Amino acid sequence: MHIAEGVLSVPVLITGAAITAGATAIGLKKTDYDNIPATAMLCCVFFIASLIHVPIGPSSVHLLMNGLLGILLGWPAFLAILVALVLQAVFFGFGGITSLGVNTAIMALPAVFVYYVFAGFLKSKHGAGFFFAGAAAGMLSVGISSFLAAAALLFSGRDFLIAGKIIVIGHIPVMIIEGLITGSVIVFLKKVKPELLTFSRKRLIPKEQTDG
Amino acid sequence: MHKEQLYKGDSIIHSLDPRLRIVCAVFFSISVAIVVNTRTAVSALLIAVVCVLMAKLDIKVVGDRIKKLNFIMAAVILLFIVSFEGKAVHFSPQGFSRGLLIVLKSNAIVLFLTASLATIELTTIGHALHHLRVPNKLVHIFLFTIRYLGVLHQEYERLIKAMKIRGFIPKMNIHTYKSLANLLGMLLVKAIDRSERIVAAMKCRGFSGKFFILRHFIFHKKDFIAAAIMAGFVLLIIGVDRL
Numbered sequence: 001m002h003i004a005e006g007v008l009s010v011p012v013l014i015t016g017a018a019i020t021a022g023a024t025a026i027g028l029k030k031t032d033y034d035n036i037p038a039t040a041m042l043c044c045v046f047f048i049a050s051l052i053h054v055p056i057g058p059s060s061v062h063l064l065m066n067g068l069l070g071i072l073l074g075w076p077a078f079l080a081i082l083v084a085l086v087l088q089a090v091f092f093g094f095g096g097i098t099s100l101g102v103n104t105a106i107m108a109l110p111a112v113f114v115y116y117v118f119a120g121f122l123k124s125k126h127g128a129g130f131f132f133a134g135a136a137a138g139m140l141s142v143g144i145s146s147f148l149a150a151a152a153l154l155f156s157g158r159d160f161l162i163a164g165k166i167i168v169i170g171h172i173p174v175m176i177i178e179g180l181i182t183g184s185v186i187v188f189l190k191k192v193k194p195e196l197l198t199f200s201r202k203r204l205i206p207k208e209q210t211d212g
Numbered sequence: 213m214h215k216e217q218l219y220k221g222d223s224i225i226h227s228l229d230p231r232l233r234i235v236c237a238v239f240f241s242i243s244v245a246i247v248v249n250t251r252t253a254v255s256a257l258l259i260a261v262v263c264v265l266m267a268k269l270d271i272k273v274v275g276d277r278i279k280k281l282n283f284i285m286a287a288v289i290l291l292f293i294v295s296f297e298g299k300a301v302h303f304s305p306q307g308f309s310r311g312l313l314i315v316l317k318s319n320a321i322v323l324f325l326t327a328s329l330a331t332i333e334l335t336t337i338g339h340a341l342h343h344l345r346v347p348n349k350l351v352h353i354f355l356f357t358i359r360y361l362g363v364l365h366q367e368y369e370r371l372i373k374a375m376k377i378r379g380f381i382p383k384m385n386i387h388t389y390k391s392l393a394n395l396l397g398m399l400l401v402k403a404i405d406r407s408e409r410i411v412a413a414m415k416c417r418g419f420s421g422k423f424f425i426l427r428h429f430i431f432h433k434k435d436f437i438a439a440a441i442m443a444g445f446v447l448l449i450i451g452v453d454r455l
Contacts (some may be wrong), residue, residue: 004285005317006244006283007318009315022329028349033419036356037414038403040353040358041358042350043357044360045400045403050394052392052395052396054382068396084357090325093326094280096321097237157310163294180393181393181396185400196400196401199404
């Protein structure tokens with residue numbers, strides 16, 4: 001979900017940049033050096049997920065997976081999304097420098113939100129809870145992202161009213177798919193590598209093991 | 213992964229200091245983003261085109277980069293011009309000029325970024341960001357990401373190839389979504405396993421949070437000239453636009 005350069009008005013650009021700067025500072029504080037490679041790796045997965053096209057009806061959509069990233073990482077998701085968007089700008093010319101703040105906020109604010117709402121469920125013992133926590137996180141994050149994108153456009157000019165509506169409505173099928181896939185990924189991780197689900201709340205390698 | 217190797221080149225732009233090119237890209241983008249006058253936007257686009265020509269980039273590659281952008285932009289302009297009230301369709305010329313301004317601005321910025329940033333090797337961008345005082349941890353994440361993006365993408369292609377060999381055809385059904393979720397989950401597991409190995413290897417080598425960057429940049433005479441020209445352009449864009 002990229003808003004191109006030159007589209008948004010100056011107040012919207014400044015608001016987005018300020019939110020991203022503040023949240024990035026929090027994310028940096030919450031990341032210690034041991035977690036940097038893991039954060040970068042999740043950033044890679046997030047980038048690659050955006051290359052996976054999922055068939056839907058006669059067309060296909062690419063995955064966003066900001067909900068998954070958020071529920072696993074928490075605040076550092078801002079760092080991963082920021083870096084991924086910089087790379088997409090350099091690689092493909094999608095987005096750019098002035099819209100970087102807005103685009104990062106659009107993707108990463110919902111990610112942090114779903115972390116606070118749903119990451120707690122991942123501690124539960126029940127199998128079904130995992131799927132629903134993941135599915136809700138995936139759906140909500142995409143839904144909120146599309147609303148934020150539409151709001152950013154609308155605050156830049158009334159001309160964008162129809163475009164904003166199209167964005168929000170167009171993302172409803174994406175929400176469903178993201179929900180299904182995020183829920184299934186969480187169930188998969190629960191079976192295969194459950195420690196990954198509580199990754200954001202502890203150090204990857206216990207302290208006594210690394211400092212010894 | 214690396215389909216477009218725009219950073220391989222020997223033009224004047226390629227030889228400029230990467231730090232300067234990043235700073236120029238930032239200031240040019242900002243100055244164009246605040247433009248409200250169509251004529252200024254046209255001149256900004258011309259500056260960007262000249263920079264692309266000076267960088268001697270493959271025109272086809274550059275064209276591919278702006279093709280998708282302009283498809284979306286065409287749709288946006290259409291929505292600007294046409295408005296529906298009840299069953300009547302209205303066309304607004306003001307909507308067209310507002311849309312045109314946006315198209316000019318976004319093309320100018322994307323072309324300038326292609327000339328200035330896409331011509332720097334990614335690792336060099338990381339080093340330059342470090343010299344530009346971007347927070348250390350953020351530069352670390354950037355450098356690790358570009359290092360392992362290709363590796364993880366290969367992993368992804370291996371997994372998807374294995375699925376295809378076993379007859380996986382993506383369709384609109386639960387099976388497809390579940391299979392793709394498992395693929396993504398496997399990718400995550402592999403990614404985290406690798407990051408654990410990286411942390412362990414870094415600990416073995418006594419990593420203490422300081423990244424030693426061996427590459428230092430020197431500001432040459434031509435960098436000063438380029439900086440002066442760009443500063444002039446940026447001031448001109450901002451100044452003329454408000455006249």
